[in-house]
Amino acid sequence: MTLWILGIGIVFAQSDLPFFEQSAFDFYAKEILKENPVKKRISIYKYYLDFQKGGDYLPSGECFKKPIFKNQITRVDEEVYGQNNIDADKFEMNLSKLDKKQFKIRRNGRGSYPKLFLSYPMVSKTDRSRFFVNVSESYDSLVNIYHIEMDENGEVIDWCKTHHETIVVR
Numbered sequence: 001m002t003l004w005i006l007g008i009g010i011v012f013a014q015s016d017l018p019f020f021e022q023s024a025f026d027f028y029a030k031e032i033l034k035e036n037p038v039k040k041r042i043s044i045y046k047y048y049l050d051f052q053k054g055g056d057y058l059p060s061g062e063c064f065k066k067p068i069f070k071n072q073i074t075r076v077d078e079e080v081y082g083q084n085n086i087d088a089d090k091f092e093m094n095l096s097k098l099d100k101k102q103f104k105i106r107r108n109g110r111g112s113y114p115k116l117f118l119s120y121p122m123v124s125k126t127d128r129s130r131f132f133v134n135v136s137e138s139y140d141s142l143v144n145i146y147h148i149e150m151d152e153n154g155e156v157i158d159w160c161k162t163h164h165e166t167i168v169v170r
Helices: 002-014 020-035
Strands: 042-045 073-075 103-106 115-118 122-124 131-138 142-150 156-165
Touching (some): 020 115, 020 131, 020 156
């Protein structure tokens, strides 16, 4: 009985993870766009089913001040994170303070470019206090990826930028 009660306490303690995607988006909107402005309005989605897209990608090498590589990260446990429930506090983005001149809220995955996507949170396998979310500005054939590192409270520690370009040969 004691172990069961302790187990419940551990689960509740672990489920207190912040909404990492919200923290990453807020940092992107307030800080990153100052350094990397976008001329057109950016399409953003409210619900995690629409704003999450791929994204376990991390840059290789020296992008972060404290480097991390793909084999050193894993996705945050879905049960612990608790995003799959419509009543979860991580299901819908809070876009109430959104700059309407810079962003356009979309109801589904459609919309014009640029589109903004956020990855599911990842955590370091060796340092469980390092969390990562990718914010992807998607254009027709170009994707600017902002890799954001946060601590266990959702505070941004570091960030860097890479890009991916798709070349179509006809």
